[in-house]
Amino acid sequence: MAWLVTGGAGYIGAHVVRAFGEAGIDTVVLDDVSSGHESFVPAEVPLVRGTILDGALLQDIFATHEISGVMHIAGFKYAGVSVQRPLHTYEQNVTGTATLLAAMADAGVGRIVFSSSAAVYGTPDVDLVTEDTQKAPESPYGESKLIGEWLLRDQGVATGLRHTSLRYFNVVGSGYPDVYDTSPHNLFPLVFDALLAGRTPRINGDDYPTPDGTCVRDYLHVADLAHSHVVAARRLESGDELESAYNLGSGDGASVGEIMSTVAEVTGIDFTPEIAPRRAGDPARIVASGELAARDLDWKMRYTLRQMVESAWSARHAASNAD
Structure with missing residues (x-):
């Protein structure tokens, strides 16, 4: 028996596939490789x-593989772009999930773990987000993830589908030297790409009500x-x-300014980030409690911020040298 991993050629999906392999669980990957990489798949x-x-x-x-469950990670994951491409986002994330659930029901596959997102919360007005925090997504992406959770819930009522949704916050780092984040919208690859191209990384706003004026986010190592x-x-x-549903959160968080300082230390590239205007809709702080996940899913923060940056830089730097 094997688990089907949708999106298993992507940055997060590939780490999940390898973690399954190390646990002795077979997998089958489904991926259109639009943002993933065939080389990431063992x-x-x-x-x-x-x-x-x-x-x-x-x-x-x-019909071809003996599938015992589905790890559903595939999706259109760019929140900002989703505002300009709402129909594409809903097609990929809502229609796609419904199509997957229908095929699962027809095949009698009754287990699914869904890749959800912190975007379901929008801009929370609490210091520490819990699973019960009000859901108020502010982009088609966040809305599509919340609808995905509803689809699982309703299918569970209708068919007995066993499910859980894992709400990611800011996933960073690398567990393997040949797998790294290639998203054109995430902070770590944006900073690394700028440094490798000889440009100065930028911070969007330094006048937030946080200790150093930059946004505070919940950074999690992808291997955890x-x-x-x-x-x-x-x-x-x-x-x-x-x-x-479970929040995969640290309960703490780090500022963008801290990330920049740590990147400079790890890479040995001395730079002072450029300060750009705030981006519309960026909350000052989003940090989540991971208590429920710690209780049920052996969730814990096993890496320091420096180790997150070191692992991410090592994999990205190795890839740039190989190009």
Whole structure:
């Protein structure tokens, strides 16, 4: 038996696939490689190139492979871009998830772990976000993730689907030297790309009500994230009861200014970030409690901020040298 990992050729998905392999659990990857990389998928793992919108392909995967559960990570993940491309976002994230759930039901596959997002909360007015914090997404992306959670909930009522959703905050770092974040919108790759190109990284706003004036975010190491995915899958297979959703958060957070200082120390590239205007909609602080996930999914912060930066830089620098 194997778990189907949608989006398994992406930065997060590839870490999850490798964590499954290290735990002795077989996987099959479905990915259209639009933002992922075939090289991220281990050679021994079957890779099906395609999209979750292709119901016939999904049916073929379930008929060809013995799938015991689905790790649903595929999706359009760019919150800012989703505002300009709402229909594309809903098609990929809502219609795609519905198509996947329909194929699962037809094949009798009754377990799923869903890659959700902190974007379901929008701009929370609390110091520490919990799973019960009001859901107020501010982008089509955040809305699509919340709808995805509703789809799982409703399918659970209708068919007995066993499910949980993991709400990510800011995922960084690398667990392997050949897998790294290639998103054109995430902070770490933006900073690294600027440094490698001889440009000065920038900070959007330094006048927030935070200790150093820059936004505070919850940064999580991708290897810790992947580990809790494996635990969630195992617990669903064991018939354990899980919460419908978990925040994967640190309970603490770090500022963008701290990230910049740590990057300068790790890379040995001395720079003073350029200060750009605030971006509309950027809250001063978003930090989440990970208590429920710690209780149920062996969630913990095993890496310091410096180790997160070191692992991310090492993988990205190695990739740039290989190009």
